[in-house]
Amino acid sequence: MATIKDVAEQAGVSITTVSRVLNNKVKGYMREETGQKVRKVVKELGYIPDPRARSLRGLESGVIGVILPEGINPFYQELAHAITEVCYKERYGLLLCSSENDVKRELSYIKLLQNQKVDGIIISTDHLSAEVINELIKKGTPIVLVDEDVPEANAPAIFANNYQGACLATQYLIDLGHRTMAFIKGPMRALSCRERYKGYCDTLLKSGLKVEEALIEEGGMTYKSGYKTMKSLLQDRDDQFTAIFCSDDFMALGAMRAIQDEGKRIPDDYSIVGFDNVYVSSMSNPGLTTVAQPINQIAGRAFRAIKDWPKRGLTKKRRHQYLNTKLIVRESCRVLEHN
Amino acid sequence: MATIKDVAEQAGVSITTVSRVLNNKVKGYMREETGQKVRKVVKELGYIPDPRARSLRGLESGVIGVILPEGINPFYQELAHAITEVCYKERYGLLLCSSENDVKRELSYIKLLQNQKVDGIIISTDHLSAEVINELIKKGTPIVLVDEDVPEANAPAIFANNYQGACLATQYLIDLGHRTMAFIKGPMRALSCRERYKGYCDTLLKSGLKVEEALIEEGGMTYKSGYKTMKSLLQDRDDQFTAIFCSDDFMALGAMRAIQDEGKRIPDDYSIVGFDNVYVSSMSNPGLTTVAQPINQIAGRAFRAIKDWPKRGLTKKRRHQYLNTKLIVRESCRVLEHN
């Protein structure tokens, strides 16, 4: 690997000069000719400054860290992939961490990332305290929240507009003619789930429908929990609803399977809508109608938030960005005729 | 962040001494007492040596790179996750790269990883040439191949035993009573696909059955291609086979859907087996019987191969490790009675 010294020698200048042209600290101070000469040698040698050496001097390391809650969850995998894409385009490295919903592990990863002097951290967590995050920011590590909020944390935060998405789904079912719909919600600890729940309730009420407590169950955002929850709904109240809205695709997929295992059909007997539009939701049978999160936008903005982090000025005011979702209509819902 | 200087001051010794106890260059040369004192301060300050500074001096950076072919493909996502897990346990960072099957991008990532001075690279590729890889190794970057082979590359390589897996699946269908089974193979460019194909053929022949060219089609390892391929098989030769073996789960899932769309049932009308045991294969309806790759083992061994890379001795002889697969029986196959 060529070093700055090699370039300096070849170009017949000092390493200081090389460094200057590399960092564009040149304006008006350097002969055009010198710059050209250096740039030429840089190209010839395929020289790239060592990011470790640069970051030792307090500059960027060219790497960001991403901490996601679950390694096997396709939604987070897709989010990770979206972030990978923007990093690639921006020629950044991406240090991927999966906390497996364990605070200890989150903390341990944060330490690792600090040690590696990443230029910033993108994190989705509902376990970390605001103190930890604010401390981190004070110490100079840019950190941006995605997908899930940490109240009181003074970091920029970027999510899908979960409330709007839930309204979209619920309204869609209402427009189709459904009047009674079950809701399998996610853990109320998570803000995103609370918002989806709220969207469901508000939309029902707005249309003059009742929110039936008996038709609302809480699941654990997994295929299995969706399956089990649906089974019990079918056992106790199978004739009290014609549609189901699930707080995520996996529960929806599990619920579909439960319905089909009971010998009922989708959408003939029950209509169902999911949330997230994970890759596999298009692969169910029938294809699952769902609410798509703007994953690429989230990734892009999160990255920008880190790159545009105020150099060493005051900590900017915390900013929330809610990005709109989109309804993806497939085949899991039907029009309900009233007679 | 505490530095080695802080520790030295607090402990009342030189930074040399601190460095020595940190790196265990101590044996017989240092007073037990000094070591204790230093360790105590290290602990108090929560001091961790800066990996960038260490690696500048030629030591480990504590980060490895992983280059996978497709960011959205759940199989690779699960592999990435498995590697994440071992890295976490070993307190390593993981720089994740997704080449999207593009050589240019692969090369660009390799450059990035070299620049970041990773301790090694785990890569799955069928685009890279052996030259590039051997060059890399010669230059001192440990590199290990997973999942897919690069013939002539002199790197350790770790894969699932695809041949054995295909035999397992085919034999299973034969044992169930099937005598005619279609095969949707993957691109013959990939060694893994060729091995699966070979396993299918050999097992058939071994049982005295014929390999029917007309029942073999090539798909692109995607849900869509599985769907399309199956559709055409059903149109032309629906009565010529009772089972289908697919070179991966996504094609199998697509094929299932195609079968069901034609009004046929699984496993009543057709039995089907996939390959990979991706997370979603348990979520199909019916659950897909498939061949599980030993993903955790692959991840573990790949990591070890990097950690145990011969320090600066001769390049070790290239070693292939084939790890056995396992049949995961779910509900997509049935016994075929003969009369």
Next chain:
DNA sequence: CTGAAAGCGCTTACAG
């Protein structure tokens, strides 16, 4: 048994 000094590859005041 321990420390002062050189050096890894850079950047950035400081000087000229």
Next chain:
DNA sequence: CTGAAAGCGCTTACAG
């Protein structure tokens, strides 16, 4: 307009 020198946080010969 350009360069010599200090320094980022470490490790490792070399000396004592």
